[in-house]
Amino acid sequence: MNPIDLLIATLQLRLGEYLVSVYGSENWVFVVRDVLTVLTISTFCLLIVIFLIWLERKVIARMQDRLGPNRVGGRYGLLQTVADVLKLLTKESLTPAGADKWAYNLAPLLIVMTALLMWAVIPFGPGAMGADLNIGVFYILAVSSVSVVCLLLAGWGSNNKYALLGAFRSVAQLVSYEVPMVLSLLIPIILAGSMATEAIIGAQYIPFLFVIPLSAVIFFISALAETGRTPFDLLEAESEIVAGFHVEYGGMKFGMFFLAEFIGTLLMSALFVTIYWGGYTLPLVNLVLGVFGLPPIDLASLAWGRTLSLPIFFGKVFVIYFVFIWIRATLPRVRIDQMLNLNWKFLVPLSLVLILVVAIVDKALPANTNVWAYSGIMLLANILIAVGAIELLRRRGRQERAAAEAAHDDELADISAEALPAAHH
Amino acid sequence: MIPLSWYLIVSALLFSIGLFGLLARRNAVAMLMAVELMLNAVNINLVAFWRYQTPEAPAGLAWAVFVLTIAAAEAAVGLALIISVYRRRDSVIAEELDTLKF
Amino acid sequence: MTSQQVIFIILAVITLASGLVVVTNRNLFHAALAMMLSFFGVAGFYVLLEAPFLAASQLLVYIGAISILIIFAIMMTRRLMSTDESPFNSQWIAALFGTLLIGGLIIFVIVSVFSPFGDIIIANSAPPSLAVQESTVLLGRSFVDPDQYVIPFEIASVLLLGALVGSIAIARPEKES
Amino acid sequence: MTNEVLQNWQFIFIFVALSPIFPAAPVILNRLLGPQKPNAIKQQTYECGIETVGDTWIQFKVQYYIYALIFVVFDIEAVFLFPIAAAWGLLGLFAVFEVALFIIILAVGLYYAWNRGALEWF
Incomplete structure (x- = not known):
């Protein structure tokens, strides 16, 4: 073991390969590698949240024409979140009277665990991922479904009416939006022919965002709801149910819910990038290079490919993350019935139709269709469905408005009919 | 290497625990939970036999998924019944729901 | 002992112990929690059996869906969750003996099929690749x-x-x- | 574990075993650093300063349960459809009809729920 080689291997994100080359394929080598990977991924997630919170506050402040944090840590308030963390750390940790201690203490632990575990299958670079499971996407869905239970635990454990009510709302929301998310993720899997995240990236000669945009939009909307972000932040709804399921939590236990929300949002951005935007690869650049007859950039073959792919990957992730923040600054919160109607009466039927159409188109086209023709026809089908759905919605909206106006006119007529004779007396 | 019999023994124990819960619990929801444990035990058996005896044909896997389906359908309808009974009779204790005896 | 066997034993202890909690705990909510832990252990078995898809399905369906239904039902019928009463009905001793009998019988059959006590009908060996x-x-x-x-x-x-x-x-x- | 599938899953096992440390460490640190002076008023249930009335038990809507029900059905549908989607490239035209039938039967369930008003938030 040579310290300089070790350093280079670490910087190349090839520490595992280096250890194997030195010590052979013993199981303990893999265990050491896995433990190091777990520590790296988890520490990264915990630390990036400090930055994410600062980013969110700053961006939202700018969008609302405010300054945002600007005291702690220089002009840009860079250390504001660090100060917040220190504050949370020195708070008294209370357990409310009558709380179910098991559930109350387990919930913050479990919710962060699930948020972290999902990162295991996200590829940061060619081969640079926790575990290339062949059920990758399905694994993420399975783990994320566990987080629903945490909210119930928190709501039940707190012995508080608002918390329980908030938990019920949250469960209704998360559980509902899991359906369109699952259904929309089926479509890239049909196209890629695999559930493994790296295989899906490999299948994106043209990014799936431009092949199946409708699936991407459905996924994005349900990702907003799954992470409880505006406009679907009914989980917290400060003005209605105080703070929802975590009203009784304080100090770092509250901090854990906060942490899980941010890790979850970043994960959803990363998943979106991986599945719909080519992950760490540069498919669009490669297409342009192909037009000029140049060979595509193959990061996997470069010694420093993994390190180089990190800025590409995180650049894309932060673009998507910015859209999350942008939406938060733009849209107001929806009502619970609107939220559930949007899901069950629009997104779910739409994604069912989309699956059927994509499945039929995929089989109707001959197997040796040119990738451009295939993508073009897929895109056309997506656009047609989207236009049809919007047209349907518009017609429905007109009908409802007409009905509401008619009812209103009747009411006015009734009032004047009653009021006029009374005035005569 | 794990011998097949280990899986079978764990599965048998889990099945017995579930059976005891089904027979001995008073609360109908608890009985349902015990049934879910038994179904899980069955699934362990199915998958273990698939892995050790016929790994080339996915019979055990497919039937495990069907058992999963049945477990979900059973939980959905069973719990709906329990909630409905609770609304009418104000009880979920299986022993007290004995109108049919008379 | 290989690492697989160690993981198997840990999973077996988790699954069976939480299974016991499910059928004996007075607090139904805690029983439901233990049931989820038991499901989780079973998912671990599926992974060891190289059926990762089923393991994920187990999490998705049993923990993410069925457990939620059960917890909802527990909460909706919660008023009757008095914790001082016995969780068992009057026939629980008979149930215990019956279960021990049946469980013992099954395990006796397994042991006699797979172990040197009886005729070895099925080879108790490593799984085929x-x-x-x-x-x-x-x-x-x-x-x-x-x-x-x-x-x-x-x-x-x-x-x-x-x-x-x-x-x-x-x-x-x-x-x- | 020599097998490649299990090699990958060994990572998940290790991740599951280690991941409680990361949320537990700050919570325990908080315990150590923060003051510990509990009293009865501090530990009361927080309801915007108003004294809590009655039990936490609420007669909540059965509607929540119905959403969970519909979700369970679609969850199982996903369990069936995911392996089919992963194998889609290997399947013939016949599979399209079977999958379409499967989805349409479940869509009938959604239609029934819609029609019965089970999707209305009342």
């Missing part, structure tokens, strides 16, 4: 293969439809006229 790495793809094909499980597959959808219709019809309160 998986010919097809992608057991998930194999499973997916078998669902739509007319020679395999296409009929159960379609019947499953009818069963789900029936469960949906039936449980909505049962659970929905009657409309106040």
Whole structure:
């Protein structure tokens, strides 16, 4: 073991390969590698949240024409979140009277665990991922479904009416939006022919965002709801149910819910990038290079490919993350019935139709269709469905408005009919 | 290497625990939970036999998924019944729901 | 002892211990928590058996869906969750003996089939290596293969439809006229 | 574990075993650093300063349960459809009809729930 080689291997994100080359394929080598990977991924997630919170506050402040944090840590308030963390750390940790201690203490632990575990299958670079499971996407869905239970635990454990009510709302929301998310993720899997995240990236000669945009939009909307972000932040709804399921939590236990929300949002951005935007690869650049007859950039073959792919990957992730923040600054919160109607009466039927159409188109086209023709026809089908759905919605909206106006006119007529004779007396 | 019999023994124990819960619990929801444990035990058996005896044909896997389906359908309808009974009779204790005896 | 065996024993202890908590705990909510832990252990067994798709399905369906239904039902019928009463009915001693008998019988059969006490009918050896790495793809094909499980597959959808219709019809309160 | 599938899953096992440390460490640190002076008023249930009335038990809507029900059905549908989607490239035209039938039967369930008003938030 040579310290300089070790350093280079670490910087190349090839520490595992280096250890194997030195010590052979013993199981303990893999265990050491896995433990190091777990520590790296988890520490990264915990630390990036400090930055994410600062980013969110700053961006939202700018969008609302405010300054945002600007005291702690220089002009840009860079250390504001660090100060917040220190504050949370020195708070008294209370357990409310009558709380179910098991559930109350387990919930913050479990919710962060699930948020972290999902990162295991996200590829940061060619081969640079926790575990290339062949059920990758399905694994993420399975783990994320566990987080629903945490909210119930928190709501039940707190012995508080608002918390329980908030938990019920949250469960209704998360559980509902899991359906369109699952259904929309089926479509890239049909196209890629695999559930493994790296295989899906490999299948994106043209990014799936431009092949199946409708699936991407459905996924994005349900990702907003799954992470409880505006406009679907009914989980917290400060003005209605105080703070929802975590009203009784304080100090770092509250901090854990906060942490899980941010890790979850970043994960959803990363998943979106991986599945719909080519992950760490540069498919669009490669297409342009192909037009000029140049060979595509193959990061996997470069010694420093993994390190180089990190800025590409995180650049894309932060673009998507910015859209999350942008939406938060733009849209107001929806009502619970609107939220559930949007899901069950629009997104779910739409994604069912989309699956059927994509499945039929995929089989109707001959197997040796040119990738451009295939993508073009897929895109056309997506656009047609989207236009049809919007047209349907518009017609429905007109009908409802007409009905509401008619009812209103009747009411006015009734009032004047009653009021006029009374005035005569 | 794990011998097949280990899986079978764990599965048998889990099945017995579930059976005891089904027979001995008073609360109908608890009985349902015990049934879910038994179904899980069955699934362990199915998958273990698939892995050790016929790994080339996915019979055990497919039937495990069907058992999963049945477990979900059973939980959905069973719990709906329990909630409905609770609304009418104000009880979920299986022993007290004995109108049919008379 | 290999690392697989260590993981197996840990999983077995988790599954069985939490299974016992499920059937004995007075607090139904804690019983439901233990049930989730037990499901989690079973998912671990599926991973060891190289059926990762089933392990994820176990999390998705049992923990993410069925447990939630059960917790909802517990909360809706919560008023009767008095913790001082016995969790067992009057016949629990008979149930215990019956269960011990049946469980003992099953384990006796397993042990006599697989161990030196009886005739070895099935070799108690390492599993054969998986010919097809992608057991998930194999499973997916078998669902739509007319020679395999296409009929159960379609019947499953009818069963789900029936469960949906039936449980909505049962659970929905009657409309106040 | 020599097998490649299990090699990958060994990572998940290790991740599951280690991941409680990361949320537990700050919570325990908080315990150590923060003051510990509990009293009865501090530990009361927080309801915007108003004294809590009655039990936490609420007669909540059966509607929540119905959403969970419909979700369970679609969850199982996903369990069936995911392996089929992964194997989609290997399947023939016949599979399209079977999958379409499967989805349509479940869509009938959604239609029934819609029609019965089970999707209305009342």
